[in-house]
Structure formats: C-alpha cells, structure tokens
Amino acid sequence: xxxxxxxxxxxxxxxxxxxxxxxxxxxxxxxxxxxxxxxxxxxxxxxxxxxxxxxxxxxxxxxxxxxxxxxxxxxxxxxxxxxxxxxxxxxxxxxxxxxxxxxxxxxxxxxxxxxxxxxxxxxxxxxxxxxxxxxxxxxxxxxxxxxxxxxxxxxxxxxxxxxxxxxxxxxxxxxxxxxxxxxxxxxxxxxxxxxxxx
Numbered sequence: 001x002x003x004x005x006x007x008x009x010x011x012x013x014x015x016x017x018x019x020x021x022x023x024x025x026x027x028x029x030x031x032x033x034x035x036x037x038x039x040x041x042x043x044x045x046x047x048x049x050x051x052x053x054x055x056x057x058x059x060x061x062x063x064x065x066x067x068x069x070x071x072x073x074x075x076x077x078x079x080x081x082x083x084x085x086x087x088x089x090x091x092x093x094x095x096x097x098x099x100x101x102x103x104x105x106x107x108x109x110x111x112x113x114x115x116x117x118x119x120x121x122x123x124x125x126x127x128x129x130x131x132x133x134x135x136x137x138x139x140x141x142x143x144x145x146x147x148x149x150x151x152x153x154x155x156x157x158x159x160x161x162x163x164x165x166x167x168x169x170x171x172x173x174x175x176x177x178x179x180x181x182x183x184x185x186x187x188x189x190x191x192x193x194x195x196x197x198x
Contacts, residue, residue, distance in 0.1 A: 001091070001111060002042075002043075002044075002088075002089045003041065003042050003044075003089050003091050003092065003093055003111060003134075004042055004044040004045070004046065004087035004088055004089045004091070004092040004093070004137070005038040005041055005042040005044065005045045005046070005092065005093045005094075005095060006045075006046050006047075006048055006080065006083035006084060006087065006092050006093070006094050006095070007031070007034050007035065007038055007045065007046070007047045007048065007083075007095050007096075007097055008048055008076055008079050008080060008083070008094060008095065008096050008097065008131050009021050009031055009034070009047050009048060009049050009054070009058065009079075009096075009097040010048055010049045010050030010051075010054065010069055010076070010078075010079040011050070011076075011097075011098070019054075019057075020097065020098045020185060021034075021058070021097040021098070022057070023185070023191065025100045025194065025195070028100075029061065030097050030098060030100045030185070031047075031058065031061065031062075031097045032061060032062075033100035033101070033102070034095050034096070034097045034099075034100070034102065035047075035062060035064065037095060037102045037103075037104050037107075038093070038095055040104040041093055041104055041107055041108070041111075042089075042093065044087065044088045044089060045064050045065065046064070046065045046066075046067060046083045046086045046087060047062070047064055047065065047066045047067070047083075048066075048067050048068075048069060048079040048080065048082055048083035049066060049067070049068055049069070049079075050068070050069055050079065051068060052068055054068075055068050065086060067082045067083055067085070067086055068082070069081070069082045070082065074148060074153060075153050076130075076131065076155060077144055077147055077148060077152075077153050077155060077158065078144075078148060080094065080140070080144055080155075081141065081144040081145065081148060084135070084137050084140055084141045084144070085141065087137045089137070090136065090137060090138075091111070091114055091134055091135065091136055091137065092134070092135055092137050092140075093107045093110075093111070093133075093134050094130075094131055094132070094133050094134075094135060095107075095131070095132065096131040096132065096184060098184045098185050098186070099132070099180075099181060099182060099183055099184045099185070100185070100194075101176075101180040101181060101183065101194075102132070102181045103172075103175050103176040103180075103181050105175040105176075106122075106132070106172045106175050106176060106181050107132075107134065109167075109171075109172065109175065110122075110133070110134045110167065111134055113134075113165055113167065114134050114136070114165070116163075117136070117162075117163050117164060117165045118135065118136045118139035118140065118143075118162035118163045118164065119133060119134065119135045119136065119139070119140065119159055119162050119163075119164045119165070120133060120134040120164070120165045120167060121133040121159060121164055121165075121166055121167070122166075122167050122168075122169050122172065122182065123166040123167065123168060123169065124168070124169040124182070128155075128156050128159065128166075129169070129182055130155040130156060130159055131155070132181065132182060139162055139163075140162070143158050143159075143161055143162055144158065169182060178197075180197070
C-alpha cells in the first residue's frame with residue numbers, strides 16, 4: 001500500500017530552550033532520525049515547519065518537500081493541515097520530530113488496520129498519540145480545516161469527530177519493548193535520560 005508521510009516539525013520547543021529537531025542523538029539530529037523512519041515507510045514525505053526561518057534551517061540537511069504552516073499560534077493542527085495538503089496518497093502516516101527512537105514496524109502495523117477508518121491512533125489509557133498515527137488524508141484535511149475555522153486546536157478533540165480505530169500502546173511492545181517510539185523529549189532532563197538509555 002502506497003502511503004504518504006508527514007513529519008510534524010514546527011514546534012517552538014519552549015520547554016527545551018532550543019529547537020528540538022536539531023538536537024543530536026547518536027551523531028544525528030532528531031529530525032534526521034524522523035526522516036530515516038519515514039523513508040522506511042514512504043517515498044512521499046512532507047516536513048511541516050512553523051516558519052520560513054525553520055524551513056531554511058531544515059533545507060540545510062534535506063532536500064525533501066517542506067511546507068510552512070503559515071498560521072500563527074495554531075499549533076500542530078495548522079502544521080498537520082498544511083502537510084496533509086501536499087500528500088500524494090489516500091493515507092498518510094504522521095510522525096513527530098521529538099521522538100528519535102521510533103520503530104517503523106509500529107506504523108506498518110497501523111497501516112494494516114486502516115481500511116474502513118479515517119484514522120488509526122495509539123492510545124495509552126485515556127491519552128492519545130495523535131502525532132504517531134495514520135490518517136485518511138481527505139477526512140483529516142476536512143476535520144482540520146473545520147477546526148481551524150472554529151479555532152478548535154485540540155488534536156484529540158478533532159480526532160474524536162472521525163471514525164477512529166484506537167490501538168492500545170501495549171500491542172506495540174512486540175516491536176518496541178519499552179515503547180520508546182512514543183517517548184518524546186520536552187526538557188533537558190528528558191534528553192539526559194534518553195542518552196543514558198541509548
């Protein structure tokens with residue numbers, strides 16, 4: 001099944017104090033780790049960033065397609081919307097750039113479950129992982145467009161209006177024993193812990 005990939009890389013990284021996508025782990029930027037995962041899944045990859053400045057920085061490390069969300073203060077919804085608009089296929093995998101230990105097999109599992117759904121989203125208890133998910137592009141584009149018009153910027157709220165298959169994160173332990181795929185790095189303490197694990 002041909003699928004697109006959108007890498008969500010537009011965050012401001014305020015808690016970290018520097019741009020997370022350019023933090024290095026094992027000699028590579030976090031963004032480069034996300035690109036490596038995306039390339040295992042798709043040939044149609046879009047990187048969504050939050051500003052022209054970010055776009056110029058990202059262009060220094062990749063020649064992949066880059067879009068700028070262009071809508072101030074709308075967070076990941078605007079970035080996702082702009083990224084999905086550039087997708088060539090019916091379904092798109094969405095990846096963040098701040099979880100550098102992602103396992104492609106987890107996304108392959110979700111792809112196998114997507115037929116008949118607008119989205120396949122991992123869930124841990126009541127918490128969702130909307131930036132580690134698979135979306136039907138047409139459905140999610142419409143949902144994001146409506147949400148932006150209504151200034152409804154909560155991804156979980158947007159997803160709740162779609163036909164969604166939720167998969168407990170426990171299911172993915174067969175691919176990623178410690179579920180590091182979902183371990184996002186928000187603070188320097190998180191980064192120090194990650195470097196100890198790797």
